[in-house]
Structure formats: structure tokens, C-alpha cells
Amino acid sequence: MPVQLTDLRADHLVAPLALRRTTPRLSWRVEGDGVDPTPRAHRLTIRDRAGIGPVHDSGWIEGSSPAAEPAGFRGEPGHEYDWEVAVRTADGRVATAASRFGIGLTDWDAPWAEPEQERVREDGPLLLTPEAFAGGGDATPPGERLHPPRHLRQRFDLPASPVSARLRITSQGVHHPTLNGRPVSDEVLAPGYESYQHEISVMTHDVTDLLTAGTNVLGVVLGDGWFAGRISILGRSAQYGDVLRATWRLEADLPDGSRVVVRPDESVRSGRGPIDWSDIFIGERHDARAAIDGWDRPDGDEDAVASWTPCALVPVEVPLVPFVGEPIRRVRELPVQQILTTPSGDTVLDFGQVIAGRVRLRVRGERGTVIRLEHAEVVDAHGDFLDNILGVNKDQADEYVLSGDADGEEWEPLFTFHGFRYVRLTGYPGVPDPADFTAVVIANDLEQTASFSSSNRRLDRLVENTIWSQRANFLAVPTDCPQRERAGWTGDLQIFAPTAATLMGVAAFLDRWLANVRTDQRAHDGVVPIIVPMPPAMDDPERPNAGLMDIRAAAGWGDAITIAPWALYRHYGDPRFLRDNLDAMAAWVAHQTADAAAVLPAHLAEADLSPERLARQRLLWNGRMNFGDWLAPSTLVREGSSELDEFNAMMVAPALTAELTGPLFQIRSLDLYAAAAEALGENDRAAEARAHAAEVRAAFAAEYVEEDGRIGPDLQGIAVLALAFDAVPDRLRPRVVDRLVSLVHAAGDHLDTGFVSVPFLLDVLWDNGHADLARTLLLQDSAPSWLYEVDHGATTIWESWHAVHEDGTVDRVSMNHYAFGCVVDWIVRRQAGIAAVEPGYAVTALQPDLDGPLDHCRAHVDTVRGRIEIDWRREEDSAEIAVRLPIGVEGRLSLADGWTADGPAVLSAGHHRLRATRTSPLPADESTAS
Ligand code: BGC
Helix, strand or coil: CCCEEEEEEECCECCCCCECCCCCCEEEEEECCCCCCCEEEEEEEEEECCCCCEEEECCCEECCCCEECCCCCCCCCCCEEEEEEEEEECCCCEEEEEEEEEECCCCCCCCEEECCCCCCCCCCCCCCCHHHHHCCCCCCCHHHHCCCCEEEEEEEEECCCCCEEEEEEEEECEEEEEECCEECCCECCECCCCCCCCCEEEEEEECHHHCCCEEEEEEEEEECHHHHCCECCCCECCCCCCCCEEEEEEEEECCCCCEEEECCCCCCEEEECCEEEEECCCEEEEEHHHCCCCCCCCCCCHHHHCCCEECEEECCCCCEEECCCCCEEEEEEEECCEEEECCCCCEEEEEEEEEEEEEEEEECCCCCCEEEEEEECEECCCCCEECCCCCCCCCCEEEEECCCCCCCEEECCCCCCEEEEEEEEECCCCCCCHHHEEEEEEEECCCECEEEEECCHHHHHHHHHHHHHHHHHEECEECCCCCCCCCCEHHHHHHHHHHHHHHECCHHHHHHHHHHHHHHHHCCCCCCCCECCCCHHHCCCCCCCCCCCCCCCCCCCCCHHHHHHHHHHHHHCCCHHHHCCHHHHHHHHHHHHHHHHHCCCHHHHCCCCCHHHHHHHHHCCCCCCCCCCCCCHHHHCCCCCCHHHHHHHHCHHHHHHHHHHHHHHHHHHHHHHHHHHHHCCCHHHHHHHHHHHHHHHHHHHHHHECCCCCECCCCHHHHHHHHHCCCCCHHHHHHHHHHHHHHHHHCCCCCCCCCCCHHHHHHHHHHCCCHHHHHHHHHCCCCCCHHHHHHCCCCCCCCCCCCECCCCCECCCCCCCCHHHHHHHHHHHHHHCEEECCHHHCEEEECCCCCCCCCEEEEEEEECCEEEEEEEEEECCEEEEEEEECCCCEEEECCCCCEEECCCCEECCEEEEEEEEECCCCCCCHHHHC
16 A cells, blocks of 8 residues: 555644634644655645645654644634645655645624523522422423524625635524525534633634525524523523624625625514524423524515514624534434333333433424423333433423424424433324434534444443443533533543543544633632533622532542643643643642642641641641542442432532542642643753652651551542552552452442542552452442443443442432543553553553453554554463554553563554463462452
């Protein structure tokens, strides 16, 4: 095969129309064989599409990197560029390939179009009390509280059909734009969710083919969305504003070289259409009788919109920035698996898979018939529909009113989505046919970048369930769950970040979110909020307990600013993840340091501490309440099972462990900040952070690590974190490991780790001589365990390990929280055996677990250099290992002690087949031997 360059990207995206950075990172993959296809040099040329001749020519640059930032090139806002890369290989061949990118606008010269409307009513609680968490709230029907989405319409003329046209559009609220009656794209719920008070993203569409010479009509439907609708844990509305607006800039380049720009002006008119109300949480009601045919077409019925009123034109005051990344789209469709008639007599559609999305239905029936769809993730122990989502305004119910079309009608909600597998259907005319219902999965349209299949079907399902939970929660922002809160909990994301990057192309998605994290952090004096975007109703210091227990800066949540960029840098090898976030990391560790000095744990505040102890305590970030090792299983065991108990039980882990998780994550963040600084060549910053980390470690050990290896409340999670973050003196390490192993055995070989420690549990056991115990925990199938969920029907990852009890009783918790799916990163690294050693997988460890529970395993990870594949099969004392490596990746075969391979230990690009043999007997099981 000749040398080829493939997968050209700008800022991790294929041919993006509008980037935010003016100097994008351009990347490519080299494929091919021949004598030596190793890249030795590259050359980049960039041409402005509107100009002649290159605006950038890098000349030949020596090196093998698969990406570069074109030095000295700065793209002009609103311009589009063609770029070409040439690569010269070691054997002297040259390959070229081309792609394009555009730079978005930074100055916005169009006003908001503000339709006539009633202000969105403020409802939902301001405080998170146990009662609010358990549900209830305003019983007023949605129809009396919510307003119809606005429809905006602008007619304009073009003297000729454009050769090229772009629509840049955004809104306060969510928007759905059409041109001449056709959607401008397949995006949904644009522009997504972000801290709208600081900046709002503009979507850019290629609309060349939708415009014609003569009259054209731009239509925009505007809904409450995250801006004005009910959101987050409180379920409160109007948090960013109570008035909906849209702004746009349509640029049509005509054959004669002139450009027509259409912005909102006095000609924009608005009215209501068939949607009675629409809310992300509550749901949507569509009355097909009120449809206005052609409202957004030039040939439509002008009389039908004659009563529409002009929009006010309002200056845009918030910065508008280009949206960069994959938009939210319909990414999958699922058929009905079965239609149930439950013991209570309900008709329930079962789609067989817990998802985030909505139902598209076809129906034929009498005009005015009302169909209602209620969504839930579970059925109860008896097989009855069970709404598992508690809280205020979390209805998840849609209604459709039939127009009575004799040919039948089809409907899918526009501005809502639900977390569900089951749908209770009422009012449906006739006998529902499964073929008439489709579950439409919506998510940011990220590509899947890894696969895993093995001899253990349950493990395969666990990986699939994790992918489904990622898909459901990488929706607008990385969320905890797609039903109850749909909030950008920073902790959940940091826990899952390495797995997220392995499973899907998250570079642009998380880059965008991290920019929002930094913006919110700046607005909070260096504190990274527990949720980003931070919903204003939870963000009022005058109103305590708006969030959970008045926690504002939380260990393991705020540390997302060090942990997530580091995980992304490791996966993608893109130093900008560190460069962009280094100052934010510094601000976060500075907050931890200052807060540590300022606040002592309450039980020590009045104590008479020796000067040494006081000095140590002032180094430790241990004085504030945080979420601790959230949801650690043993802390949730309680009497009774009412929802209020649930709420109080959740607070036990924080009470027991917050004093420890604080300094442990302080150490983690200092280490990662130091590592990031070092990777960027900022050696002074790195040295300073390392020195500080050493002091905090010493103080932690002196204050909390006992001679017998116990730490603080003596829970698995704290031991795991202390070992993982190297907060235990070498001398005591074996004792802490022994203590952890005893705790695991005492729990009947079950994990008892909460949110923040679970990502490290199996590695800590593995790296400290207890690989077998790690494998036992992985395959444990009574609760709490990963496979218990799989065995009890999970199709996603649950928030609680025993959300479905042995007897079938179902807890009313989220069935779609990706956090505990973080084990997939470990499974890919330690079972399949693909692990990055150097950032971007330039050096990759190939370490199949030949002593483990799997007989065979096949997996791949798509890296920035191309696909790494492993496929191994073990029989008795020998194994066949097939590996495929892309150009630019060095594989290092690393087999467990006692195994030898018949090939080299260092593998280069290409396909390799190796035979491994066990030459010494399987070592004794250290964990059971102890
Ligand atoms: C969310 C979590 C989140 C937590 C804070 C919960 O209600 O669902 O996933 O991180 O609160 O501890």
C-alpha cells in the first residue's frame, strides 16, 4: 500500500466551519507500508478560500508528530481555509492530503430578535430540602404554567442563487431553524447548554443548497430550553432569563462576487405554532390541529401568519462565540422490543434499552384525540410502570393531540428529551403496533473510538452499558444523569474522564466544557463549582443549602480542572489541554492552599493543638464539608427505605470522609498541576508544586495514617485514595495495603468504594500485589458489584449498586449515571491490555491479562495515530496474541511474570502475531494466601 494521509482534522474535528481558536491544531494519520513509512517531516500550506496563493507555508518541518499548530498563522474571523499537509517518510516518499476549516466570528453585529411573549414563570424550589429531593412541588398543570414556543419568520430576497452561504445563529432558549421550509441541519436542541450569562455559542451551518434566487424565508422556532426552562437538581425555571430571543447572520455569497448579509430587522414577525408548551424536564405538548402549513415557506399561506407581530430588536450584550464540536443530533433509533400490558392494566412500550431521547410515533385517529407518553427507566417488582425519577418538575411526559389526518400523522417532540426505557401510553387510538413507535436517541454526535469483546459476555455487556451511559450523558454538557438532574457535576466527569476519552471522541466536547469550567471558575474566585454550568438558583451565597449541604468547593469535584485536562492530554497527546488549563489549575490549588490555612476541621477548631500539629493542620485542606467518598456502599446501609431516609443516608459518606478526601484530592491536584507544568516546560512552577505536595503528604501521613495501616474512618475508599495518590509513607505502605485487603475480605470480597475512590480500586490492588483480588472484584456478581447490575437487567450504569434489589424491588434512583462505569478504562488497560505509556499512545503497553478470567479478548482503541488492535486467545499454558499498531506507535509487550513470548518485546507499526507460553507455574493467590 502506498503511503496515505487520512483523517485530517482541525482542532480534532473533520472540516469544521467555525473554530474558536484562530490558530487551530491540524492533525493527520499516516497509513501505508513499504520499506519504512515512518514520517520524518511534514509541511503545511494554508490558503484562504477567498484569496489566491497560500497564506501560510510551514516549509518542511522535521519530526514524526501527527499534528501541528501552524506557527505564525492566525485565521481571520469569518474566513474559511483550505489546508494541505505533505508528509515525507523515512524511505523518501511524499504523500499529501487536503481538508478545510473555518474561523468563527468574534464580533457580532446583529441584534436579538425578541418575539412578543409572556415572560417564563419562575417555578421550582430555591432550596434543596429532602422534600424537594423527594418530589412534589407545584401541582398546577404544565399548560397553565408554561408558554408556547415562539415561531419567528423573516422573508428576504436574493438577486441570485448563492455559490456559498452560511447561517450563523444562536438563541437565549433553544432554537430550530429552517430555510424555505427545510431544517438547516440535523442538529437538535441548539445551541446546547453553557453558562449563558458569560457567553453563548453560535451554530454555523452551510445553507448553500437551501437558498434560491428570489424570495426566501428563514423560520426559527424558539423554546425555553436550559436557558429559561426547568433545569438541574432543583428543577427550577428561568435561571438564566425569562425572555426568549434569537439572533442570526445569514451570509450569501453570490456568483458576481458580492455578499448579501441578512440579520434580524423590522421584517421579523412572530407568533405561535402547534406546540403548546415544551420543557426539557417536564416534556412537550403538541396540538397538531394548530399546525400552520407553510409558515416558514415563501409560498405559505400569508393570511395564516397575518396576525403575527413584529419582534423587538435588542442589542446583544453577552459575548457570542463560535460553537466548536459535534452538535446534539439524533444518533440512534431503537424499535419497540415489546408492548406490555402491566398487572395494573397499563400499556407500556419497552424499548429494551435505557436511553436519553424521545419517542417518534405514527398514529391515525380522530381529530382532537390526546395521546400521552410518560417515560421511566424501570418497571417495578410486579412489572408495573414505575416513575423512578424523583424531584420537582421532573414529569418527563409528552402529549400529542391528533389533527385527524386520514393518511395518519407522525410526531416527535422538538425541544425535550427524557431518560427512559419504558413509556406508558395512554389515549392511543386503537391497538398500538410496535412498528409505529421508535425511540430516538439524542446525544452530542461523538464517534465511538473503542470496542471490547471477550469470552465473558457479562463483561462485554458491562462495557456496552457504559457506552450507553456515556451516550446518554454526553448531551450538551457532561451530565450526571439524563433525567433527574442533567447537570454538569464536575465530580462525575473527572471520575469518568479516562473512560470517556477511550470510548468516544470527546476532545472537542470536553474542550468546550472545560472552557466553561474556567469561565465559571473565574466568576467564583478560583473555586471550580460543583456543577458547570452552575445554575444561578444554586449559586446564591445569601441562600444557603441551595445545592447539597451548602457545599461549594468540593474535593473530587473541583479537582476536575486538574484531572480532566490531564486525562485528555494523556489520551490525545495534545498539549493545549494543559496549556489552556494550567492557570486554572494553579488558581484551584491556590484556593485549596489558602482554604487549608484558613479553616481547620470543626472538631479541632477549639482544640489546644501543639504548634507542630497546628502547622500541619494548616497545610491540609480538610476543614470544609465536601461530598467525601460519595455513595460508598456501606455508608448507605440504613433502616427503613423511604425517600427521606435515602437523602439522609447519602450524607453519611460526606460526614465520615470529607476530612480525608479534602487533603487527598489536594495532593492529587498538586501532583497533576506539577506534571502539567513540567510537560509544558514550566519547571519552576512544577518544582514549587512538588515541594508543596511533599509537605502536604507529610502532614497527611502524620495526622491521619496510623501505625497499623488504618486511615481515618478505616474505609476501603480512603485507603484506596491514600495509596493511589501516594499519601502513605513507604514504611507504612504494606500495612495500608494489608488493611485494604482485609477490608475487602471483610466485605465478603465486595467493593465498598464511593464515587471518588472507585476509579483507583482495581489498580491499587493490582499494583500492590493483589491482582487476583482485583479480578475477583471485577467478576463479583452479588451487590455491590459491576456484574450484579448486569445480571439484574441493567442496560446502563446505575447510580446505586443495588438499584434493583435481589427480590426485584426497585429504588427510585437514576439508572443512568456513568460514574461507576469508570472501570472500563481499567478493563481496556488491564484485561484487554491496551494502555498508553506516553501521551497520545506514542508508546503503548500491550499487557493482556493471560492469568486472568478471560480466555480470549479482542479490543481496539482509536488513537490520534490510528487504531491499536489486540486480539488474544489463551489455551491452558499458551496464548496467541495478535496486535495491530498504526504508524507512529511503539508497542511494548508486557506479560505477567512466568509468561514468555516468541517475538520481540518492542513492536513497531504493522500486524504482529505472537505466541506466549507460560514457563513457570501460576503464582499463588497472594490475596487468599494472606
Ligand atoms: C448527582 C451526582 C452528583 C452528586 C453530588 C447527585 O445528586 O446525581 O452524580 O455528583 O449529587 O454529590
